Amino acid sequence: MSTAFQRLCDELVRASLVEDRSFGDLLPRMMQAAQSASTAEMDAAMPRLAEGIAGAPPNLGGWLAVLAGAWIENGADPVPAGRAVVERLTDVTASALAFGEAWEEATGGKPPGMEDAQPSQQIVDTLAPKLGDGTVAAMMAWFALPQFAMAACTVLSVSPAVRAGLTDRDFSAFAAGRAAGYHGQMEYVQGLLRVLDGERLLVLDRESRRGWTVTIGGIGDNFQLHTLLAGALAGRPGGLPGTPPAPEIIACFLDADVPPGRPIISSPWNLVDAHGEWIYNEGVPADIPAVNGTRVVVLDPPSYERTFPAGRRFPLMRATFTLDGAHLPEDLAGWWPHIAPARNPL
Known part of the structure:
Protein backbone atom coordinates (compact mmCIF):
# COMPACT_ATOMS: atom_id res chain seq x y z
CA MET A 1 0.00 0.00 0.00
CA SER A 2 1.39 3.40 -0.93
CA THR A 3 1.98 5.92 1.82
CA ALA A 4 1.25 9.63 1.81
CA PHE A 5 4.98 10.15 1.22
CA GLN A 6 4.92 7.94 -1.89
CA ARG A 7 1.79 9.63 -3.18
CA LEU A 8 3.37 13.04 -2.78
CA CYS A 9 6.47 11.80 -4.61
CA ASP A 10 4.28 10.46 -7.40
CA GLU A 11 2.51 13.82 -7.73
CA LEU A 12 5.84 15.63 -7.87
CA VAL A 13 7.27 13.33 -10.52
CA ARG A 14 4.10 13.49 -12.61
CA ALA A 15 4.22 17.30 -12.49
CA SER A 16 7.88 17.27 -13.56
CA LEU A 17 7.24 14.98 -16.52
CA VAL A 18 4.41 17.11 -17.93
CA GLU A 19 5.96 20.44 -16.83
CA ASP A 20 2.95 21.30 -14.69
CA ARG A 21 3.11 24.56 -12.73
CA SER A 22 2.24 22.66 -9.55
CA PHE A 23 5.86 21.42 -9.47
CA GLY A 24 6.95 24.67 -7.79
CA ASP A 25 4.52 24.08 -4.89
CA LEU A 26 5.08 20.33 -4.63
CA LEU A 27 8.88 20.47 -4.41
CA PRO A 28 9.09 22.34 -1.05
CA ARG A 29 6.30 20.10 0.30
CA MET A 30 8.34 17.05 -0.69
CA MET A 31 11.48 18.48 0.91
CA GLN A 32 9.57 19.14 4.12
CA ALA A 33 8.01 15.67 4.17
CA ALA A 34 11.41 14.03 3.65
CA GLN A 35 12.68 15.52 6.92
CA SER A 36 10.46 13.16 8.90
CA ALA A 37 10.26 10.23 6.44
CA SER A 38 11.71 6.86 7.35
CA THR A 39 14.43 5.20 5.31
CA ALA A 40 11.91 2.59 4.23
CA GLU A 41 9.58 5.29 2.89
CA MET A 42 12.38 6.95 0.96
CA ASP A 43 13.52 3.60 -0.46
CA ALA A 44 9.98 2.79 -1.59
CA ALA A 45 9.64 6.17 -3.35
CA MET A 46 13.12 6.21 -4.88
CA PRO A 47 12.33 4.22 -8.07
CA ARG A 48 9.56 6.69 -8.91
CA LEU A 49 11.91 9.59 -8.24
CA ALA A 50 14.41 7.95 -10.59
CA GLU A 51 11.78 8.02 -13.36
CA GLY A 52 11.46 11.76 -12.96
CA ILE A 53 15.21 12.31 -12.95
CA ALA A 54 15.52 10.31 -16.16
CA GLY A 55 12.54 11.76 -18.00
CA ALA A 56 11.80 15.29 -16.83
CA PRO A 57 13.22 18.38 -18.54
CA PRO A 58 16.63 19.13 -17.01
CA ASN A 59 15.51 22.29 -15.21
CA LEU A 60 13.03 20.16 -13.22
CA GLY A 61 14.93 16.88 -13.24
CA GLY A 62 17.89 18.65 -11.66
CA TRP A 63 15.85 19.47 -8.57
CA LEU A 64 14.67 15.86 -8.37
CA ALA A 65 18.34 14.85 -8.51
CA VAL A 66 19.12 17.18 -5.59
CA LEU A 67 16.21 15.64 -3.69
CA ALA A 68 17.57 12.14 -4.35
CA GLY A 69 21.01 13.20 -3.14
CA ALA A 70 19.54 14.49 0.13
CA TRP A 71 17.63 11.23 0.68
CA ILE A 72 20.78 9.22 -0.01
CA GLU A 73 22.78 11.27 2.50
CA ASN A 74 20.05 10.43 5.02
CA GLY A 75 20.44 6.69 4.45
CA ALA A 76 18.25 5.83 1.45
CA ASP A 77 19.38 3.21 -1.06
CA PRO A 78 21.53 5.10 -3.57
CA VAL A 79 21.26 2.69 -6.49
CA PRO A 80 17.84 3.30 -8.15
CA ALA A 81 18.00 7.08 -8.39
CA GLY A 82 21.79 7.20 -8.30
CA ARG A 83 22.10 5.48 -11.64
CA ALA A 84 19.51 7.82 -13.11
CA VAL A 85 21.41 10.85 -11.79
CA VAL A 86 24.73 9.82 -13.29
CA GLU A 87 23.28 8.69 -16.62
CA ARG A 88 21.29 11.92 -17.00
CA LEU A 89 24.31 13.97 -16.01
CA THR A 90 26.13 12.69 -19.10
CA ASP A 91 23.43 14.11 -21.38
CA VAL A 92 23.12 17.34 -19.43
CA THR A 93 26.89 17.84 -19.52
CA ALA A 94 26.99 17.39 -23.31
CA SER A 95 24.20 19.95 -23.78
CA ALA A 96 25.79 22.38 -21.33
CA LEU A 97 29.09 22.14 -23.18
CA ALA A 98 27.29 22.87 -26.46
CA PHE A 99 25.72 25.92 -24.80
CA GLY A 100 29.01 27.24 -23.41
CA GLU A 101 30.93 26.77 -26.64
CA ALA A 102 28.16 28.28 -28.75
CA TRP A 103 27.99 31.32 -26.45
CA GLU A 104 31.74 31.89 -26.70
CA GLU A 105 31.62 31.62 -30.49
CA ALA A 106 28.61 33.94 -30.75
CA THR A 107 29.73 36.64 -28.30
CA GLY A 108 33.47 36.19 -27.76
CA GLY A 109 32.84 36.37 -24.02
CA LYS A 110 32.10 34.13 -21.05
CA PRO A 111 28.66 32.46 -20.83
CA PRO A 112 26.17 33.68 -18.23
CA GLY A 113 26.78 32.37 -14.71
CA MET A 114 24.93 29.14 -13.97
CA GLU A 115 24.00 30.24 -10.46
CA ASP A 116 23.70 34.03 -10.75
CA ALA A 117 21.76 34.28 -14.02
CA GLN A 118 18.63 32.56 -15.33
CA PRO A 119 17.06 31.46 -18.61
CA SER A 120 15.80 34.31 -20.77
CA GLN A 121 14.56 35.15 -24.23
CA GLN A 122 17.70 37.21 -24.73
CA ILE A 123 19.83 34.09 -24.28
CA VAL A 124 17.66 32.20 -26.75
CA ASP A 125 17.96 34.99 -29.30
CA THR A 126 21.75 35.07 -28.89
CA LEU A 127 22.22 31.33 -29.44
CA ALA A 128 19.45 30.43 -31.86
CA PRO A 129 21.65 31.15 -34.93
CA LYS A 130 24.18 28.64 -33.58
CA LEU A 131 22.00 25.97 -31.96
CA GLY A 132 18.71 26.27 -33.85
CA ASP A 133 15.94 24.05 -32.47
CA GLY A 134 18.24 22.81 -29.70
CA THR A 135 18.69 26.25 -28.14
CA VAL A 136 16.12 25.98 -25.36
CA ALA A 137 17.19 22.46 -24.38
CA ALA A 138 20.84 23.53 -24.22
CA MET A 139 19.94 26.58 -22.12
CA MET A 140 17.97 24.46 -19.65
CA ALA A 141 20.83 21.98 -19.39
CA TRP A 142 23.28 24.83 -18.76
CA PHE A 143 21.35 26.13 -15.78
CA ALA A 144 20.59 22.61 -14.46
CA LEU A 145 24.21 21.43 -14.45
CA PRO A 146 24.95 22.62 -10.86
CA GLN A 147 22.04 20.57 -9.50
CA PHE A 148 23.06 17.42 -11.35
CA ALA A 149 26.72 17.92 -10.38
CA MET A 150 25.84 18.27 -6.70
CA ALA A 151 23.70 15.12 -6.73
CA ALA A 152 26.27 13.15 -8.72
CA CYS A 153 29.00 13.98 -6.19
CA THR A 154 26.86 12.48 -3.44
CA VAL A 155 25.85 9.41 -5.42
CA LEU A 156 29.33 8.60 -6.71
CA SER A 157 30.85 9.16 -3.27
CA VAL A 158 28.58 6.81 -1.34
CA SER A 159 27.85 4.01 -3.82
CA PRO A 160 30.48 1.61 -5.19
CA ALA A 161 27.59 -0.18 -6.92
CA VAL A 162 26.69 2.93 -8.91
CA ARG A 163 30.34 3.52 -9.77
CA ALA A 164 30.70 -0.11 -10.88
CA GLY A 165 27.62 0.08 -13.08
CA LEU A 166 28.81 3.02 -15.16
CA THR A 167 29.35 2.49 -18.87
CA ASP A 168 31.84 4.46 -20.94
CA ARG A 169 33.22 6.01 -17.77
CA ASP A 170 36.31 7.40 -19.51
CA PHE A 171 34.17 9.43 -21.91
CA SER A 172 32.02 10.75 -19.05
CA ALA A 173 35.12 11.73 -17.08
CA PHE A 174 36.57 13.51 -20.13
CA ALA A 175 33.34 15.47 -20.62
CA ALA A 176 33.21 16.32 -16.90
CA GLY A 177 36.76 17.64 -17.10
CA ARG A 178 35.83 19.94 -19.98
CA ALA A 179 32.75 21.14 -18.11
CA ALA A 180 34.87 21.95 -15.04
CA GLY A 181 36.00 25.04 -16.91
CA TYR A 182 32.43 26.31 -16.66
CA HIS A 183 31.41 24.89 -13.27
CA GLY A 184 34.07 24.02 -10.71
CA GLN A 185 32.16 21.18 -9.04
CA MET A 186 32.49 19.16 -12.24
CA GLU A 187 36.17 18.71 -11.35
CA TYR A 188 35.00 16.66 -8.36
CA VAL A 189 32.61 14.71 -10.57
CA GLN A 190 35.50 13.94 -12.90
CA GLY A 191 37.60 12.74 -9.96
CA LEU A 192 34.82 10.48 -8.71
CA LEU A 193 34.27 9.03 -12.17
CA ARG A 194 37.93 7.98 -12.19
CA VAL A 195 37.83 6.17 -8.84
CA LEU A 196 38.93 2.52 -8.97
Whole structure:
Protein backbone atom coordinates (compact mmCIF):
# COMPACT_ATOMS: atom_id res chain seq x y z
CA MET A 1 0.00 0.00 0.00
CA SER A 2 1.39 3.40 -0.93
CA THR A 3 1.98 5.92 1.82
CA ALA A 4 1.25 9.63 1.81
CA PHE A 5 4.98 10.15 1.22
CA GLN A 6 4.92 7.94 -1.89
CA ARG A 7 1.79 9.63 -3.18
CA LEU A 8 3.37 13.04 -2.78
CA CYS A 9 6.47 11.80 -4.61
CA ASP A 10 4.28 10.46 -7.40
CA GLU A 11 2.51 13.82 -7.73
CA LEU A 12 5.84 15.63 -7.87
CA VAL A 13 7.27 13.33 -10.52
CA ARG A 14 4.10 13.49 -12.61
CA ALA A 15 4.22 17.30 -12.49
CA SER A 16 7.88 17.27 -13.56
CA LEU A 17 7.24 14.98 -16.52
CA VAL A 18 4.41 17.11 -17.93
CA GLU A 19 5.96 20.44 -16.83
CA ASP A 20 2.95 21.30 -14.69
CA ARG A 21 3.11 24.56 -12.73
CA SER A 22 2.24 22.66 -9.55
CA PHE A 23 5.86 21.42 -9.47
CA GLY A 24 6.95 24.67 -7.79
CA ASP A 25 4.52 24.08 -4.89
CA LEU A 26 5.08 20.33 -4.63
CA LEU A 27 8.88 20.47 -4.41
CA PRO A 28 9.09 22.34 -1.05
CA ARG A 29 6.30 20.10 0.30
CA MET A 30 8.34 17.05 -0.69
CA MET A 31 11.48 18.48 0.91
CA GLN A 32 9.57 19.14 4.12
CA ALA A 33 8.01 15.67 4.17
CA ALA A 34 11.41 14.03 3.65
CA GLN A 35 12.68 15.52 6.92
CA SER A 36 10.46 13.16 8.90
CA ALA A 37 10.26 10.23 6.44
CA SER A 38 11.71 6.86 7.35
CA THR A 39 14.43 5.20 5.31
CA ALA A 40 11.91 2.59 4.23
CA GLU A 41 9.58 5.29 2.89
CA MET A 42 12.38 6.95 0.96
CA ASP A 43 13.52 3.60 -0.46
CA ALA A 44 9.98 2.79 -1.59
CA ALA A 45 9.64 6.17 -3.35
CA MET A 46 13.12 6.21 -4.88
CA PRO A 47 12.33 4.22 -8.07
CA ARG A 48 9.56 6.69 -8.91
CA LEU A 49 11.91 9.59 -8.24
CA ALA A 50 14.41 7.95 -10.59
CA GLU A 51 11.78 8.02 -13.36
CA GLY A 52 11.46 11.76 -12.96
CA ILE A 53 15.21 12.31 -12.95
CA ALA A 54 15.52 10.31 -16.16
CA GLY A 55 12.54 11.76 -18.00
CA ALA A 56 11.80 15.29 -16.83
CA PRO A 57 13.22 18.38 -18.54
CA PRO A 58 16.63 19.13 -17.01
CA ASN A 59 15.51 22.29 -15.21
CA LEU A 60 13.03 20.16 -13.22
CA GLY A 61 14.93 16.88 -13.24
CA GLY A 62 17.89 18.65 -11.66
CA TRP A 63 15.85 19.47 -8.57
CA LEU A 64 14.67 15.86 -8.37
CA ALA A 65 18.34 14.85 -8.51
CA VAL A 66 19.12 17.18 -5.59
CA LEU A 67 16.21 15.64 -3.69
CA ALA A 68 17.57 12.14 -4.35
CA GLY A 69 21.01 13.20 -3.14
CA ALA A 70 19.54 14.49 0.13
CA TRP A 71 17.63 11.23 0.68
CA ILE A 72 20.78 9.22 -0.01
CA GLU A 73 22.78 11.27 2.50
CA ASN A 74 20.05 10.43 5.02
CA GLY A 75 20.44 6.69 4.45
CA ALA A 76 18.25 5.83 1.45
CA ASP A 77 19.38 3.21 -1.06
CA PRO A 78 21.53 5.10 -3.57
CA VAL A 79 21.26 2.69 -6.49
CA PRO A 80 17.84 3.30 -8.15
CA ALA A 81 18.00 7.08 -8.39
CA GLY A 82 21.79 7.20 -8.30
CA ARG A 83 22.10 5.48 -11.64
CA ALA A 84 19.51 7.82 -13.11
CA VAL A 85 21.41 10.85 -11.79
CA VAL A 86 24.73 9.82 -13.29
CA GLU A 87 23.28 8.69 -16.62
CA ARG A 88 21.29 11.92 -17.00
CA LEU A 89 24.31 13.97 -16.01
CA THR A 90 26.13 12.69 -19.10
CA ASP A 91 23.43 14.11 -21.38
CA VAL A 92 23.12 17.34 -19.43
CA THR A 93 26.89 17.84 -19.52
CA ALA A 94 26.99 17.39 -23.31
CA SER A 95 24.20 19.95 -23.78
CA ALA A 96 25.79 22.38 -21.33
CA LEU A 97 29.09 22.14 -23.18
CA ALA A 98 27.29 22.87 -26.46
CA PHE A 99 25.72 25.92 -24.80
CA GLY A 100 29.01 27.24 -23.41
CA GLU A 101 30.93 26.77 -26.64
CA ALA A 102 28.16 28.28 -28.75
CA TRP A 103 27.99 31.32 -26.45
CA GLU A 104 31.74 31.89 -26.70
CA GLU A 105 31.62 31.62 -30.49
CA ALA A 106 28.61 33.94 -30.75
CA THR A 107 29.73 36.64 -28.30
CA GLY A 108 33.47 36.19 -27.76
CA GLY A 109 32.84 36.37 -24.02
CA LYS A 110 32.10 34.13 -21.05
CA PRO A 111 28.66 32.46 -20.83
CA PRO A 112 26.17 33.68 -18.23
CA GLY A 113 26.78 32.37 -14.71
CA MET A 114 24.93 29.14 -13.97
CA GLU A 115 24.00 30.24 -10.46
CA ASP A 116 23.70 34.03 -10.75
CA ALA A 117 21.76 34.28 -14.02
CA GLN A 118 18.63 32.56 -15.33
CA PRO A 119 17.06 31.46 -18.61
CA SER A 120 15.80 34.31 -20.77
CA GLN A 121 14.56 35.15 -24.23
CA GLN A 122 17.70 37.21 -24.73
CA ILE A 123 19.83 34.09 -24.28
CA VAL A 124 17.66 32.20 -26.75
CA ASP A 125 17.96 34.99 -29.30
CA THR A 126 21.75 35.07 -28.89
CA LEU A 127 22.22 31.33 -29.44
CA ALA A 128 19.45 30.43 -31.86
CA PRO A 129 21.65 31.15 -34.93
CA LYS A 130 24.18 28.64 -33.58
CA LEU A 131 22.00 25.97 -31.96
CA GLY A 132 18.71 26.27 -33.85
CA ASP A 133 15.94 24.05 -32.47
CA GLY A 134 18.24 22.81 -29.70
CA THR A 135 18.69 26.25 -28.14
CA VAL A 136 16.12 25.98 -25.36
CA ALA A 137 17.19 22.46 -24.38
CA ALA A 138 20.84 23.53 -24.22
CA MET A 139 19.94 26.58 -22.12
CA MET A 140 17.97 24.46 -19.65
CA ALA A 141 20.83 21.98 -19.39
CA TRP A 142 23.28 24.83 -18.76
CA PHE A 143 21.35 26.13 -15.78
CA ALA A 144 20.59 22.61 -14.46
CA LEU A 145 24.21 21.43 -14.45
CA PRO A 146 24.95 22.62 -10.86
CA GLN A 147 22.04 20.57 -9.50
CA PHE A 148 23.06 17.42 -11.35
CA ALA A 149 26.72 17.92 -10.38
CA MET A 150 25.84 18.27 -6.70
CA ALA A 151 23.70 15.12 -6.73
CA ALA A 152 26.27 13.15 -8.72
CA CYS A 153 29.00 13.98 -6.19
CA THR A 154 26.86 12.48 -3.44
CA VAL A 155 25.85 9.41 -5.42
CA LEU A 156 29.33 8.60 -6.71
CA SER A 157 30.85 9.16 -3.27
CA VAL A 158 28.58 6.81 -1.34
CA SER A 159 27.85 4.01 -3.82
CA PRO A 160 30.48 1.61 -5.19
CA ALA A 161 27.59 -0.18 -6.92
CA VAL A 162 26.69 2.93 -8.91
CA ARG A 163 30.34 3.52 -9.77
CA ALA A 164 30.70 -0.11 -10.88
CA GLY A 165 27.62 0.08 -13.08
CA LEU A 166 28.81 3.02 -15.16
CA THR A 167 29.35 2.49 -18.87
CA ASP A 168 31.84 4.46 -20.94
CA ARG A 169 33.22 6.01 -17.77
CA ASP A 170 36.31 7.40 -19.51
CA PHE A 171 34.17 9.43 -21.91
CA SER A 172 32.02 10.75 -19.05
CA ALA A 173 35.12 11.73 -17.08
CA PHE A 174 36.57 13.51 -20.13
CA ALA A 175 33.34 15.47 -20.62
CA ALA A 176 33.21 16.32 -16.90
CA GLY A 177 36.76 17.64 -17.10
CA ARG A 178 35.83 19.94 -19.98
CA ALA A 179 32.75 21.14 -18.11
CA ALA A 180 34.87 21.95 -15.04
CA GLY A 181 36.00 25.04 -16.91
CA TYR A 182 32.43 26.31 -16.66
CA HIS A 183 31.41 24.89 -13.27
CA GLY A 184 34.07 24.02 -10.71
CA GLN A 185 32.16 21.18 -9.04
CA MET A 186 32.49 19.16 -12.24
CA GLU A 187 36.17 18.71 -11.35
CA TYR A 188 35.00 16.66 -8.36
CA VAL A 189 32.61 14.71 -10.57
CA GLN A 190 35.50 13.94 -12.90
CA GLY A 191 37.60 12.74 -9.96
CA LEU A 192 34.82 10.48 -8.71
CA LEU A 193 34.27 9.03 -12.17
CA ARG A 194 37.93 7.98 -12.19
CA VAL A 195 37.83 6.17 -8.84
CA LEU A 196 38.93 2.52 -8.97
CA ASP A 197 37.12 -0.20 -7.03
CA GLY A 198 38.38 -3.74 -6.50
CA GLU A 199 41.64 -2.82 -8.28
CA ARG A 200 44.74 -4.94 -7.65
CA LEU A 201 48.12 -3.21 -7.51
CA LEU A 202 51.60 -4.72 -7.41
CA VAL A 203 53.78 -2.74 -4.99
CA LEU A 204 57.55 -3.20 -5.39
CA ASP A 205 60.33 -2.02 -3.09
CA ARG A 206 63.34 -1.26 -5.28
CA GLU A 207 65.92 -1.58 -2.51
CA SER A 208 64.89 -4.93 -1.01
CA ARG A 209 63.43 -6.30 -4.29
CA ARG A 210 60.42 -7.50 -2.35
CA GLY A 211 56.82 -6.86 -3.26
CA TRP A 212 53.21 -6.99 -2.15
CA THR A 213 49.84 -7.33 -3.83
CA VAL A 214 47.14 -5.00 -2.53
CA THR A 215 43.52 -4.41 -3.52
CA ILE A 216 42.10 -0.90 -3.32
CA GLY A 217 38.72 0.75 -3.67
CA GLY A 218 37.20 4.17 -3.12
CA ILE A 219 40.54 6.01 -3.05
CA GLY A 220 40.20 9.59 -4.23
CA ASP A 221 43.84 10.59 -4.76
CA ASN A 222 47.40 9.39 -4.33
CA PHE A 223 47.82 11.21 -1.01
CA GLN A 224 45.30 8.67 0.27
CA LEU A 225 46.97 5.74 -1.51
CA HIS A 226 50.40 6.78 -0.21
CA THR A 227 49.17 6.98 3.39
CA LEU A 228 47.38 3.62 3.26
CA LEU A 229 50.47 1.99 1.79
CA ALA A 230 52.48 3.42 4.67
CA GLY A 231 49.93 2.10 7.14
CA ALA A 232 50.17 -1.39 5.67
CA LEU A 233 53.94 -1.63 5.13
CA ALA A 234 55.97 0.83 7.22
CA GLY A 235 57.17 -0.69 10.49
CA ARG A 236 54.96 -3.76 10.10
CA PRO A 237 55.97 -7.44 10.37
CA GLY A 238 57.05 -8.55 6.90
CA GLY A 239 56.98 -4.94 5.73
CA LEU A 240 59.56 -2.17 5.47
CA PRO A 241 61.49 -0.04 7.98
CA GLY A 242 59.83 3.11 9.21
CA THR A 243 57.13 4.40 11.50
CA PRO A 244 53.56 3.82 10.36
CA PRO A 245 50.97 6.57 10.60
CA ALA A 246 48.99 6.57 13.85
CA PRO A 247 45.83 4.40 13.82
CA GLU A 248 43.55 7.44 13.90
CA ILE A 249 45.35 8.84 10.85
CA ILE A 250 44.95 5.60 8.91
CA ALA A 251 41.28 5.50 9.93
CA CYS A 252 40.56 8.98 8.58
CA PHE A 253 42.00 7.94 5.21
CA LEU A 254 39.58 4.98 5.19
CA ASP A 255 36.20 5.95 6.60
CA ALA A 256 36.55 7.93 9.85
CA ASP A 257 36.38 11.64 10.59
CA VAL A 258 39.60 13.64 10.54
CA PRO A 259 41.08 14.14 14.02
CA PRO A 260 40.67 17.64 15.49
CA GLY A 261 43.13 20.16 14.14
CA ARG A 262 43.60 18.19 10.92
CA PRO A 263 47.10 16.79 11.60
CA ILE A 264 49.92 17.20 9.10
CA ILE A 265 51.62 13.98 7.99
CA SER A 266 54.54 13.16 5.73
CA SER A 267 55.19 10.71 2.88
CA PRO A 268 57.69 7.92 3.65
CA TRP A 269 58.59 7.19 0.01
CA ASN A 270 58.73 8.40 -3.57
CA LEU A 271 56.07 6.53 -5.50
CA VAL A 272 57.22 5.67 -9.04
CA ASP A 273 55.50 3.78 -11.85
CA ALA A 274 56.91 0.94 -13.93
CA HIS A 275 58.23 3.41 -16.51
CA GLY A 276 60.25 5.31 -13.89
CA GLU A 277 57.88 8.30 -13.84
CA TRP A 278 56.93 9.80 -10.50
CA ILE A 279 53.45 9.04 -9.19
CA TYR A 280 52.42 12.43 -7.86
CA ASN A 281 50.31 12.57 -4.72
CA GLU A 282 48.02 15.05 -6.48
CA GLY A 283 47.14 12.38 -9.07
CA VAL A 284 44.82 9.40 -8.76
CA PRO A 285 45.40 5.63 -8.84
CA ALA A 286 43.79 5.46 -12.30
CA ASP A 287 46.77 7.45 -13.62
CA ILE A 288 49.17 4.63 -12.72
CA PRO A 289 50.00 2.68 -15.90
CA ALA A 290 49.62 -1.10 -16.05
CA VAL A 291 52.20 -3.69 -17.03
CA ASN A 292 50.71 -6.94 -18.32
CA GLY A 293 47.33 -5.84 -16.98
CA THR A 294 48.51 -4.88 -13.49
CA ARG A 295 49.18 -1.37 -12.20
CA VAL A 296 52.63 -1.21 -10.62
CA VAL A 297 53.80 1.08 -7.81
CA VAL A 298 57.53 1.19 -7.02
CA LEU A 299 58.74 2.47 -3.64
CA ASP A 300 61.93 4.56 -3.59
CA PRO A 301 63.49 6.58 -0.76
CA PRO A 302 62.04 10.11 -0.60
CA SER A 303 64.11 12.75 -2.37
CA TYR A 304 62.65 15.44 -0.10
CA GLU A 305 60.08 15.65 2.68
CA ARG A 306 56.49 15.92 1.52
CA THR A 307 53.87 16.95 4.04
CA PHE A 308 50.11 17.22 3.67
CA PRO A 309 47.02 17.44 5.88
CA ALA A 310 45.23 14.27 6.90
CA GLY A 311 41.85 13.47 5.37
CA ARG A 312 40.11 12.17 2.27
CA ARG A 313 39.51 14.25 -0.84
CA PHE A 314 35.92 12.96 -0.88
CA PRO A 315 34.79 12.79 2.76
CA LEU A 316 31.62 10.82 2.01
CA MET A 317 33.51 8.08 0.17
CA ARG A 318 34.68 5.10 2.21
CA ALA A 319 37.96 3.58 1.07
CA THR A 320 39.02 -0.06 1.17
CA PHE A 321 42.60 -1.29 1.28
CA THR A 322 43.55 -4.95 1.58
CA LEU A 323 47.06 -6.41 1.78
CA ASP A 324 46.57 -9.62 -0.19
CA GLY A 325 50.04 -11.13 -0.04
CA ALA A 326 53.81 -10.65 0.06
CA HIS A 327 56.33 -11.67 -2.61
CA LEU A 328 59.97 -12.57 -2.06
CA PRO A 329 62.68 -11.34 -4.46
CA GLU A 330 62.83 -14.70 -6.22
CA ASP A 331 59.07 -14.49 -6.87
CA LEU A 332 59.55 -11.19 -8.70
CA ALA A 333 62.52 -12.02 -10.94
CA GLY A 334 60.31 -11.86 -14.03
CA TRP A 335 58.98 -8.42 -13.11
CA TRP A 336 62.12 -6.37 -12.63
CA PRO A 337 63.22 -6.42 -16.30
CA HIS A 338 59.97 -4.49 -17.01
CA ILE A 339 60.67 -1.86 -14.32
CA ALA A 340 62.62 1.24 -15.36
CA PRO A 341 64.92 3.20 -13.06
CA ALA A 342 63.33 6.24 -11.46
CA ARG A 343 63.57 9.48 -13.44
CA ASN A 344 64.09 12.74 -11.63
CA PRO A 345 61.59 15.25 -13.02
CA LEU A 346 63.26 18.22 -11.34
